[in-house]
Amino acid sequence: MKEFDYSLDYSSLxxxxxxxxxxxxxxxxxxxxxxxxxxxxxxxxxxxxxxxxRTSAAAIYRLYQQYSRSRDFVGMDMARKFLQEKAAVAEVFxxxxxxxxxxPSYIAARAEHRKRFEHAE
Numbered sequence: 003m004k005e006f007d008y009s010l011d012y013s014s015l016x017x018x019x020x021x022x023x024x025x026x027x028x029x030x031x032x033x034x035x036x037x038x039x040x041x042x043x044x045x046x047x048x049x050x051x052x053x054x055x056r057t058s059a060a061a062i063y064r065l066y067q068q069y070s071r072s073r074d075f076v077g078m079d080m081a082r083k084f085l086q087e088k089a090a091v092a093e094v095f096x097x098x099x100x101x102x103x104x105x106p107s108y109i110a111a112r113a114e115h116r117k118r119f120e121h122a123e
Contacts, residue, residue: 006031013037017076024076030087032080039080049088059085 006027012035017024024036034040046061048054062084069077102108 008032008035012040018074021074021076024079026079029090030083033083033087036076036080039077042077043081043084047084047088055088 004025006025007023010023012032015023016038017036018038025032034044043062043065046058046065048058062081066078066081066085069075069081
């Protein structure tokens with residue numbers, strides 16, 4: 003496997019016309035570089051709220067399907083990278099949330115808070 007080539011001037015390259023220059027690389031390498039895909043996908047990449055993230059993911063998946071129908075592997079891979087980047091970030095937060103949620107100190111503090119302030123009146 004060849005590494006993603008960061009030495010190329012992606013701002014002046016149209017990788018759709020020069021797919022032989024594209025390297026998959028690892029993870030999300032090149033996600034914010036490779037044109038014209040960056041310009042096509044990036045406007046749909048939103049994640050400030052859950053509804054916004056759902057809409058964004060659906061739009062990017064539709065682009066993925068268009069690239070697939072066109073047999074445009076680079077577009078398919080770029081869509082995958084945009085979808086993967088937030089999934090990876092979300093997983094990091096999910097793991098920390100799980101640690102907090104099951105932390106005995108948190109559980110005890112939550113119980114105390116509920117006992118002191120959320121008791122039935």
